[in-house]
Amino acid sequence: MTSRHMPRRLGAAGLTTIAAATLLSGCVPSFLPGGSSGAVGFDDVQQATLQIESVGTFVSPEEGGYEAAGRGSGFLISENGLAVTNNHVVVGAGTLKVWRAGDTGTELNAKVLGSSECLDLAVIQLEKDSYPHFDWRSDDITTAIDVYAAGFPLGDPTFTMTRGIVSKADTPMDTPWASLDDVIEHDARIRGGNSGGPLVDAQGRVVGVNYAGNDQYDQSLAIHRDQAQEVIAQLAKGENVLSLGINGTALTDEEGTGLGVWVNSVASGSSADKAGVKPGDLLTKLEGVSVGADGTMSDYCNVLRTHGQDATLSAEVFRPADGLYYSGQFNGDPIEADSVVAAATGGTASSGGSAAASADFVSIVDDSGSVTVDVPVDWSDVDTAAFTDPRGGTWASIEASPDRATYGSGWSAPGISVLAAPTATATISSEEWLQMVGSYVQQDGCVLASSDAYSDGAYEGTYDYYTDCGGVGASFLMLAATSVDGTHSVALSVQALTDADLAALDRALGSFIAAF
Structure with missing residues (x-):
């Protein structure tokens, strides 16, 4: 099993997938009482439906950072240009571009007034004008009523409507991007790009806000009218709801x-x-x-x-x-x-954040494929063969340095050593590693400057930090720990001449993966 509950180098090693992968958030890479004047009817649904393009920089767990324009849908709820869409369609965008009724020749500007990541709702304001708009359905929403999903799927500027029925009129639903008490399940097919578009009844009145679809089960989901109406007035006034942004x-x-x-x-x-x-x-x-x-x-x-x-x-x-x-x-x-560096040194050395971030690192995998760790790119002298300890135990091992011969024989070169083994076969305990290595480095004049417990939610153990090693002012930090699930033990050490060398330890701890 993977040693941590958090990934390192997300996407690079193919470690991550979006939860419920077949459930697609439909976005491509009392406000108005029933019967209000000027509301569209069924034949004019297109006139009040929007296509929204969000332009900005986004970061994907699989593709990394990219500047892109993603498209979703929305719909007008007032004559002066208030519109509803999904949080995931618009929040974090640098600019919003809006087209109404599939009119690609007339681009409108819009701003986000308020949003909710938990309810996956947002209210935007179009530039002021007189717009056709929707009414909300005032009748009960019941199972088996006819419904129609309106919007612009797959980023296509051509307006689309699909027909279905309500299969569940009101059910709680948690998805990877929302947590809702009131959701409508229906089978009016929606695709990526339908997110934020209206789900309407046979009279063209809104019953919900489409936000997800499951192609495998031919299931579509809409935020229930009642859930949306509870918060739209707040969002329109610029008040976020259940949102940290x-x-x-x-x-x-x-x-x-x-x-x-x-x-x-x-x-x-x-x-x-x-x-x-x-x-x-x-x-x-x-x-x-x-x-x-x-x-x-x-x-x-x-x-x-x-x-x-x-x-x-x-x-x-x-x-x-x-x-x-x-x-x-x-x-x-x-x-x-x-x-760990800041804690061990009492803050006298670099915290590791800026140094680790500014340096170039590369991922190293041991020969068995069990251990992966990031090391500075200039620590290119690498050994990934298994290590046999003094008691004959075998450990997956990675050793890296600019010069391993110098690193292994003295204190004038930095380097890192990483060992890991299943608990059942580990012949040396964490405490014994610390005692054994500590006794060795103290023979070279290293002074124990600090020692403390270590816990990061995935490993628990102890680290020892030594200074003044070898008469050249080198530092040495040794961490020995056991995974919290008890499956394996690790021993990780860094020999450092500079703060940047020590920062490699923080990066190593953040990138370390062991699987047995």
């Missing part, structure tokens, strides 16, 4: 284990933005609760429902871009890199 998706590994909430993009000026969360981050805990563990946004949204979006919320984040873990708060102290 994240356009996120719960992520799982290949085995279906939840990893956290992947941040595709962040709304500028939002709580997430002020906390220092960036596109490409993986939010793993919120207020001490593991989020995305079930492959949905449920736990994330339940924390917001419990504490409120304006509360000070503790957060833990993994940032694959620099291989480091961060902790801090939303609406409080911004996140900062968690650094």
